[in-house]
Amino acid sequence: MNATDPQPGTTRPHTGRRRNEAAHQAILDAALRLLAESDGTPVTIDAIARTAGVGKQTVYRWWPSKGAVLLDALADRADQAAPAPSTGDLRADLRTFIATTFDGAQRGTTAPALRTLAREAARDPHLAELMQTFTASRRTALRELLTRGRERGELAEDADLDLIVDQVYGLFWYRFLLGHAPLTADIADHLATTLITGNA
Amino acid sequence: MNATDPQPGTTRPHTGRRRNEAAHQAILDAALRLLAESDGTPVTIDAIARTAGVGKQTVYRWWPSKGAVLLDALADRADQAAPAPSTGDLRADLRTFIATTFDGAQRGTTAPALRTLAREAARDPHLAELMQTFTASRRTALRELLTRGRERGELAEDADLDLIVDQVYGLFWYRFLLGHAPLTADIADHLATTLITGNA
DNA sequence: TGTTTGTCGAGACTGTTAGTCTTGTCAAGT
DNA sequence: ACTTGACAAGACTAACAGTCTCGACAAACA
Numbered sequence: 272m273n274a275t276d277p278q279p280g281t282t283r284p285h286t287g288r289r290r291n292e293a294a295h296q297a298i299l300d301a302a303l304r305l306l307a308e309s310d311g312t313p314v315t316i317d318a319i320a321r322t323a324g325v326g327k328q329t330v331y332r333w334w335p336s337k338g339a340v341l342l343d344a345l346a347d348r349a350d351q352a353a354p355a356p357s358t359g360d361l362r363a364d365l366r367t368f369i370a371t372t373f374d375g376a377q378r379g380t381t382a383p384a385l386r387t388l389a390r391e392a393a394r395d396p397h398l399a400e401l402m403q404t405f406t407a408s409r410r411t412a413l414r415e416l417l418t419r420g421r422e423r424g425e426l427a428e429d430a431d432l433d434l435i436v437d438q439v440y441g442l443f444w445y446r447f448l449l450g451h452a453p454l455t456a457d458i459a460d461h462l463a464t465t466l467i468t469g470n471a
Numbered sequence: 472m473n474a475t476d477p478q479p480g481t482t483r484p485h486t487g488r489r490r491n492e493a494a495h496q497a498i499l500d501a502a503l504r505l506l507a508e509s510d511g512t513p514v515t516i517d518a519i520a521r522t523a524g525v526g527k528q529t530v531y532r533w534w535p536s537k538g539a540v541l542l543d544a545l546a547d548r549a550d551q552a553a554p555a556p557s558t559g560d561l562r563a564d565l566r567t568f569i570a571t572t573f574d575g576a577q578r579g580t581t582a583p584a585l586r587t588l589a590r591e592a593a594r595d596p597h598l599a600e601l602m603q604t605f606t607a608s609r610r611t612a613l614r615e616l617l618t619r620g621r622e623r624g625e626l627a628e629d630a631d632l633d634l635i636v637d638q639v640y641g642l643f644w645y646r647f648l649l650g651h652a653p654l655t656a657d658i659a660d661h662l663a664t665t666l667i668t669g670n671a
Numbered sequence: 672t673g674t675t676t677g678t679c680g681a682g683a684c685t686g687t688t689a690g691t692c693t694t695g696t697c698a699a700g701t
Numbered sequence: 702a703c704t705t706g707a708c709a710a711g712a713c714t715a716a717c718a719g720t721c722t723c724g725a726c727a728a729a730c731a
Contacts, residue, residue, distance in 0.1 A: 469666075
């Protein structure tokens with residue numbers, strides 16, 4: 272190490288042209304629009320760059336892979352993820368959580384975007400990992416909701432909380448991706464009731 | 472139409488070299504082996520043809536797409552799909568059906584092959600459609616099992632059978648594809664019980 | 672004002688893969 | 702022998718992810 276090496280904790284003063292925030296946003300917007308308009312066809316980086324009026328290299332300067340861009344584009348929107356409800360009534364909280372999940376995924380143009388993202392994740396291990404950390408927080412929120420209910424005695428001591436969580440998200444993704452049957456508030460209501468009564 | 476057109480119901484006598492059944496089987500074997508050995512990496516047609524010692528065109532002479540080959544390779548094995556049990560006890564029949572499904576998907580080298588196939592189907596609409604007709608027969612078998620139980624009064628008249636079916640397959644695919652939690656006989660047992668008691 | 676540094680848009684380039692096309696060979700029937 | 706069509710080999714096209722290069726430009730600093 273000599274005097275010209277960068278020092279830990281110190282940062283060389285910035286020089287050169289600054290990053291263009293407008294380009295960043297244009298890329299995200301283009302990705303989201305293409306994702307939403309996609310009929311299941313994969314969204315390409317070329318298309319995103321062209322739509323955003325940006326060079327491909329600019330995309331790769333900000334994100335490490337196509338999947339990262341797509342996830343980021345959708346994450347903006349999902350950051351408004353509702354906090355888990357906690358009214359003190361497990362069945363009502365669970366019902367609200369499930370209904371909110373169903374609704375959030377299907378509201379506006381989110382559905383085709385999320386579907387396309389999931390399909391891409393099936394063949395892109397990098398994206399799959401990113402997506403898993405993203406969905407993990409919702410799984411945790413649901414699990415904590417159930418834990419609170421169990422502590423209040425609304426669920427059996429030995430109830431398999433992970434199984435209940437997987438039953439919710441299993442049904443959700445199965446119907447969401449295949450699209451052969453609806454995900455309505457009625458279904459959410461029914462699900463909340465049966466999942467609790469079967470494990471109380 | 473004139474006299475040289477092929478007549479419906481008549482077939483011009485076959486001429487030329489006959490199809491090589493050995494090549495057909497070699498392709499299927501190669502596809503199944505590569506599918507089973509795959510660590511999630513997509514299986515390529517070139518690899519199948521090379522492994523089978525066959526020209527690529529020979530593959531495409533017999534199957535319309537890569538997906539069709541892969542599905543066919545796996546379908547051979549799954550044809551041994553167990554018939555739906557019918558003992559007269561809904562809970563026992565349902566438990567057996569679910570446990571058989573879990574077990575069949577995980578026995579031997581089937582699991583990685585089926586996982587790879589499902590991942591490919593996520594981005595290949597042609598394969599997705601083929602796979603859907605394939606899985607539809609199992610869904611129907613399960614639905615009929617439930618219908619018989621309902622006729623015996625073991626399920627409420629207004630029980631949502633499609634929802635129960637989707638809950639079974641939703642959980643199955645969710646855990647099977649993500650692999651974060653097991654699909655054991657215990658789970659099958661628990662599932663059979665709660666799905667019935669919640670809808671009885 | 673001019674120099675340095677690093678981003679910008681544009682697009683050429685590489686590597687991979689599905690699916691098609693070509694070629695010369697070989698087997699089954701006439 | 703001759704015709705027909707399957708065969709193995711592999712060249713070819715079209716997409717696409719990701720890298721590399723280039724000349725232009727913008728921000729700091731001298």
